[in-house]
Amino acid sequence: MLDEELLLTKLYxxxxxxxxxxxxxxKARKVLGFLYEKLSKNxxxxxxxxxxxxxxxxxxRILVSGRPFEVSGYGQPxxxxxxxxxxxxxxxxxxxxxWATNILSKWCLIGVDGGQIYPSFDFNLPLRYVQxxxxxxxxxxxxxxxxxxxxxxxxxxxSMTREVDLERMNLEFExxxxxxxxxxxxxxxxxxxxxxxxxxxxxxxxxKMRRKMIKPVKxxxxxxxxxxxxxxxYTSISYAWDVVASLILLGGGEIEARPYDIGLFLPYLNKFxxxxxxFRLRSRFIDKVFREEGIDIxxxxxxxxxxxxxxLEFPEWMLRKRVFGEVLKAVLAEVYLGEGYPYALLRAHExxxxxxxxxxxxxxxxxxxxxxxxxxxxxxxxKRTRKVFSIL
Numbered sequence: 130m131l132d133e134e135l136l137l138t139k140l141y142x143x144x145x146x147x148x149x150x151x152x153x154x155x156k157a158r159k160v161l162g163f164l165y166e167k168l169s170k171n172x173x174x175x176x177x178x179x180x181x182x183x184x185x186x187x188x189x190r191i192l193v194s195g196r197p198f199e200v201s202g203y204g205q206p207x208x209x210x211x212x213x214x215x216x217x218x219x220x221x222x223x224x225x226x227x228w229a230t231n232i233l234s235k236w237c238l239i240g241v242d243g244g245q246i247y248p249s250f251d252f253n254l255p256l257r258y259v260q261x262x263x264x265x266x267x268x269x270x271x272x273x274x275x276x277x278x279x280x281x282x283x284x285x286x287x288s289m290t291r292e293v294d295l296e297r298m299n300l301e302f303e304x305x306x307x308x309x310x311x312x313x314x315x316x317x318x319x320x321x322x323x324x325x326x327x328x329x330x331x332x333x334x335x336x337k338m339r340r341k342m343i344k345p346v347k348x349x350x351x352x353x354x355x356x357x358x359x360x361x362x363y364t365s366i367s368y369a370w371d372v373v374a375s376l377i378l379l380g381g382g383e384i385e386a387r388p389y390d391i392g393l394f395l396p397y398l399n400k401f402x403x404x405x406x407x408f409r410l411r412s413r414f415i416d417k418v419f420r421e422e423g424i425d426i427x428x429x430x431x432x433x434x435x436x437x438x439x440x441l442e443f444p445e446w447m448l449r450k451r452v453f454g455e456v457l458k459a460v461l462a463e464v465y466l467g468e469g470y471p472y473a474l475l476r477a478h479e480x481x482x483x484x485x486x487x488x489x490x491x492x493x494x495x496x497x498x499x500x501x502x503x504x505x506x507x508x509x510x511x512k513r514t515r516k517v518f519s520i521l
Contacts, residue, residue, distance in 0.1 A: 153386040160384070161376045161393055168379060169211035176379070177205055181411070183378040189413055191374065192383040201329050202415060203378060204371040204390075204408030207427060207448060216402045216431070216457045229462035233266070236459045237315040239308050240264040240473025242323045242481040243297040246491055248289045253508040256495055257281035257293050261300035262480035263308055264473045267315070274480055277304050295342050298324075302345040309358055317452070319359045319459050321474050325369075326350065326362035326442040327410055327426050328418070343418055350424050350444055359447055359456045365470060367391060367440035371410060371428070390430060391437040398432040402461055405430045405438075407448055433461070434469035 140147075168176060180203060189200050217228070241263045248255035260278040277300050281292065305320055312318055328346050353360045372390045377383070394405055410426045419426060425445035430438040441460065447453055463471040483491070492509075499505040 150386070154388050154392070157384055157386040158388045158392050161373060161380075161388070162396065164376050164380050165210060165372075165393065168376070169209065171210075173206060173209055176210075180205055180375055180378060183382070184411070187378065187382050191377045191387075193387045194385055195383075198387065200374045200378070200412065202327065202369070202371045202410050202412040203374040204428070205375070205411045206406055207409055207445070208406035210406055212406045213397055214404055215400065216404055216454065216461050225465055229465045232455075232458050232462040233466075234268050234270070235317060236456070237268060237312055237318045238264075238266045238459065238463060238473045239305065239312075239318065239320045240323075240471060240475070240477035241301050241304055241308075241320065242474060242477040243301045244481040244483040245293050245297045246483060246488055247293050251509055252492075254499075254505070255289055256492070256507075257289060257296075258491060259293060259297040259300055260481060260483070261297065261304045262477050263304045264476035264480065265308055265312070266473060267312075268317075274476075275304060275308060276480070291342075298342070299345050302349045305349055305360075306352060309352065309356065317359075317456075319456055320353070320361070321460070321463070321471050322360065322362050323474055323478060324362055325364055325367075325440070326360070326444075327415060329412075329414065339418075347419065347422065347424065350419075354424075354444060354446055357450075359452075360443060361460060362442040363460075363471060363474060364440040364442075365433075366437055367430075369428075369440060372405075372408060375408075390440070394430050394438055398430060398438045401432055401434075403432045404457065409445060410442070431457070431461070433464040436469070439464075 184200065184203060190197050191200055192198070217232075241261065243259065243261040245260075246256065246258040248257050258278070258280050260276065263275040264272065265275065266272040279296055279300060281296060301322065301324075305322070309318065309320075326346065328343055349360070352358070368389050370387060370389050373388060373393055376393075377387070397403070398405065407427050407429045410428055411420075415426065426442055427445040427448055428440060428442045430440055433439045441457075447456070460471065463473055466472040467475045492507075496507040499507050
């Protein structure tokens with residue numbers, strides 16, 4: 130139970146700290162925004178060269194309030210910095226629906242998402258389950274769902290939680306490959322995934338663990354390049370600071386606060402459909418895992434709602450295709466139909482996510498099966514029994 134009075138007391142105690150931090154971030158955003166506009170007049174090739182040199186000179190680190198920070202990635206511009214484009218010709222608001230329908234009539238859209246149940250210490254057995262769902266819409270408007278699931282019985286990693294994440298990722302990528310094979314006759318296919326393609330959250334892993342978790346991502350990107358399938362990693366609110374890192378490097382390597390890219394670009398992306406220039410994602414991790422195998426990951430920020438812009442990550446080869454602008458229109462049309470979030474991803478998420486009720490059903494089914502079919506008793510902690518009783 131939330132103690133509202135206690136929460137408010139703590140918030141008032143932290144008010145000055147919150148305001149001070151907010152002031153620092155706002156000041157940093159203004160400084161970086163000014164620098165961005167100044168650098169937008171520079172030659173693109175010179176900026177790219179300077180960034181790579183500075184990143185290496187500083188050993189991939191910057192200073193924030195005097196403390197060293199590792200740069201997990203920086204944005205190498207592939208288009209002029211001042212090149213903010215609108216992804217579609219302006220149409221009247223009441224005609225947006227027909228505009229979106231017309232755009233999507235030329236594309237086959239696939240939305241993929243996954244869900245999982247991690248092992249719980251409330252049971253004497255580590256029950257683990259993953260599932261994935263795909264929403265597939267053809268240009269005709271016909272659609273269908275596809276599902277995959279797996280009940281995990283072994284642990285081959287030092288972390289059962291990590292194993293669940295890996296298996297869920299594998300299921301999602303297997304799903305995409307299967308759907309692509311089924312749609313072999315379609316000419317224009319766009320895949321939307323509810324995850325960043327860069328997989329930077331895996332950079333602290335080493336050896337076999339890293340290779341095992343990166344492999345499905347690379348295999349999918351290679352398949353999409355081979356078959357010319359357009360794929361996006363879609364993040365509705367991103368905490369990445371790749372462009373900010375580039376600006377800090379170019380501005381001397383030090384800053385008082387480190388805002389996110391979405392805060393930097395918010396003033397520029399003030400209309401539906403506007404996007405930033407495209408950037409190539411660079412870092413030692415990205416270069417080693419992807420670039421050395423001929424895979425370049427690019428990204429842009431796209432205004433899709435009244436909130437912060439969404440981040441789209443995609444293979445760089447897509448930018449060089451004539452239909453790149455058209456596939457961005459398809460993503461935007463999906464966002465319009467989904468009222469701020471891609472419709473295909475929304476449907477996939479609804480099908481893949483596991484609610485509290487779903488989890489309770491999972492434990493009931495597992496308990497019954499293990500006891501009746503396997504003669505194994507599934508015991509739960511008294512704490513969990515009392516919590517469930519209290520909820521009911």
